[in-house]
Amino acid sequence: MIKRLKASLSLITWNLLVNLVGKSILVTNKQRYSLYRIAGMRTASSNIRSGCTFRGKSIFIERGVFLNHNVFIDAWESVTIKENTSIAFDVLICTSSHRIGTLQKRAGESKRKPIIIGKGCWIGARAIILPGVNIGDGCVIAAGAVVIEDCKPNTLYAGVPAKEIKQL
Template sequence: MKHSLSTIIWNLLVNVIAKSILTHQKIRYILYRIAGMRTKSPNIRSGCTFRGKSIFIEKGVFLNHNVFIDAWERVTIKENTAIGFDVLICTSSHKIGDTHKRSGESKRKSIVIGKGCWIGARATILSGVTIGDGCVIAAGAVVNKDCKPNGLYAGVPAKRIKDLD
């Protein structure tokens, strides 16, 4: 796979230097902005990995350690959302192929996480999902369908288990 110089520099700034536990949070935010990431929040902890550049992080968002965001399609995280450690946000998948290769043609869809959400540790948010404002996604949940606002979702696959006021 051939990478352009700009992609190499972007990855060096974002996924090596800024990702490091040795990089102060304020410096990390500056590096993200220099690299062209569209983030309005400096609250991103070490260990976070960003693949693809279609990331839009609004003010007041908190990303805990080791969040992985696959942003080959647009990922929007709206204001005041908190994302726990080791969360996976994945815009890409594959169609099911034939018997010779089950991981068929690549398919990608954007993801939107609404305002004021809380995504628990090690949750997985899959391609094409919109999580409504005010939702809580339980730790370890796998979200493969849209979540209506103000609900607690848990399980594999995630289901609405409680309405939240």
């Protein structure tokens, strides 16, 4: 019971630092980076804008990564964003979903899968990256795309669901 309470308090403290104070437009990128590090977030990038939300602690952000305003990362499984990747505003990165359930409850059993975004990628505004996706190095994901399966390196993807448009 005590161990569970400590874990809950730890998660509450983490959420207060990361998702309340860290989201503020009054906090500079450098201050935000320090808050994230104090909270135990594994980031090597200080280029994270205000309004970003991080659910879960399994987030690995390498150096040179840029997260624009209001990126939402659901990291109940690991999310790795490799170096020099740029992620535009309002992008959703989601490691959890549900299986289709019964007639009585369609949102069935929870399922979770990790996400990896390769080096030097560019994820456009309001794109959605769904559970289990690996995005290859150098990919461009167009604004508004919904990525439901792995993306080959150095390729442009667009659409709902995202489809290969061309090699880069």
